[in-house]
């Protein structure tokens with residue numbers, strides 16, 4: 250074709266494409282996400298904005314917790330006193346204050362969704378003193394209902410209220426649900442103090458009881474915590490250890506300082522140190538402070554070794570994060586965890602989500618769970634290297650969601666677990682290129698489209714497995730991955746950073762996320778959000794036909810299940826070579842049921858195969874097309 254007529258044809262094609270684009274945008278600009286009334290009210294009150302940013306009337310409450318706890322490993326009795334300064338930033342008068350007594354998960358008569366052995370039942374949290382604004386309440390008349398405690402109050406908007414509380418409970422020995430005894434000399438202690446529930450612009454008080462399955466929702470608060478433990482016990486916690494020079498022996502203290510400046514790994518506590526009782530000075534308490542975090546957890550041990558190393562997480566400021574891995578020296582699998590953890594922090598800071606790791610340190614503690622806390626992780630040892638890597642990066646990735654971004658995990662598990670899932674999919678191969686992390690893919694393929702498969706937007710509190718698992722982990726992770734694939738890394742990162750900047754340190758809801766991504770990417774992706782997060786349907790593509798005209802091949806792909814998934818086609822030629830063809834979810838934007846893929850080749854095609862690791866498909870029998878042309 251001569252260049253001139255080619256130019257005319259191209260112009261005409263571009264014109265047609267522009268008209269088509271305009272028409273499709275006309276149609277798809279109309280896609281509106283269904284907004285429930287309690288969310289719509291937030292837009293009317295301008296606490297949230299349609300563009301995804303916090304509204305001009307956005308508010309959230311906060312508190313300063315000054316806590317003193319004493320823990321006796323031999324009896325597992327935890328005794329605490331604390332002062333809370335609570336600030337009601339809402340426009341409302343609060344007629345009651347809801348507290349969370351998380352250790353009541355183990356109280357004999359508490360409702361719960363996780364199993365607790367009868368031998369691990371406790372009497373729950375005993376409150377010895379409860380003072381509100383210098384007025385003591387009769388503790389025998391406190392209204393305690395499972396893990397909730399409701400206290401009558403009269404707190405005006407913008408008013409500050411002071412509480413003083415003394416409490417105690419016995420830490421669980423078995424039935425380890427995110428906290429408890431690890432062995433006779435190691436304990437992971439979380440959710441250990443009565444704390445004020447979130448009061449927000451969507452629901453008012455978070456009345457959802459903690460039942461052991463759905464996770465947490467906490468306000469950003471400051472913590473000043475003093476922890477007393479017997480000599481020879483070292484303490485690791487959320488926040489900075491302010492009196493490290495007093496509680497650690499000089500040699501150990503020096504190594505911690507060194508690790509904070511060193512790119513290589515330092516053995517801070519060795520087995521020899523433990524044998525010589527040369528770790529702690531015996532001074533007590535251990536003093537920690539943390540500000541603007543959603544929770545405070547700590548772990549103690551008298552026989553764990555400690556490996557640490559740090560890295561620059563922000564090249565502009567030179568700020569470093571220290572990674573601490575603390576474990577039973579008999580668990581050899583843990584020796585490499587410090588390297589996996591350092592690499593995770595590096596990839597998070599520079600590749601995905603490409604955001605400087607927001608905290609000064611991160612402790613991975615050898616425990617009995619697979620659970621995240623601000624600046625802390627409680628991970629069981631695993632014999633398998635791949636499982637160790639994927640677990641380590643998954644839990645550390647939670648630093649961003651839900652801790653830096655204060656999402657309501659109780660209602661929207663997908664706003665944190667979905668991110669940790671795509672986090673481990675993307676980061677694990679950076680640690681070990683041999684890994685193909687397909688966490689959650691097969692369970693989704695097994696259940697997708699069945700009556701057990703509910704829309705992701707179903708509240709987490711209203712789900713049980715397998716819907717609970719699928720909607721928290723793989724399904725949202727696919728959603729994020731597909732948008733990343735459609736936008737490309739640069740634009741996706743720009744959109745995600747827009748969301749992170751708007752909402753870090755705050756409480757984003759699903760609509761804030763969708764709207765921020767639309768605004769940040771500069772394109773309305775409601776067509777996809779609606780079909781992936783709200784609608785029914787299942788991932789199932791089929792090859793309906795492969796046609797040949799001269800050297801031109803045409804492959805007809807049909808979406809049987811209606812869920813928009815990327816298309817990965819592998820063409821196998823008779824000379825043993827292959828060609829891969831990829832289409833992002835954008836190819837389904839118009840609501841079309843079929844997509845036509847064309848390629849030209851002079852070689853003979855044997856077969857065409859659909860599918861790849863991250864494209865689940867409930868029926869794979871129609872994914873292979875043997876070509877007999």
Ligand SMILES: [Zn+2]
Nearest residue numbers: 643647666669
């Ligand atoms: Zn997780």
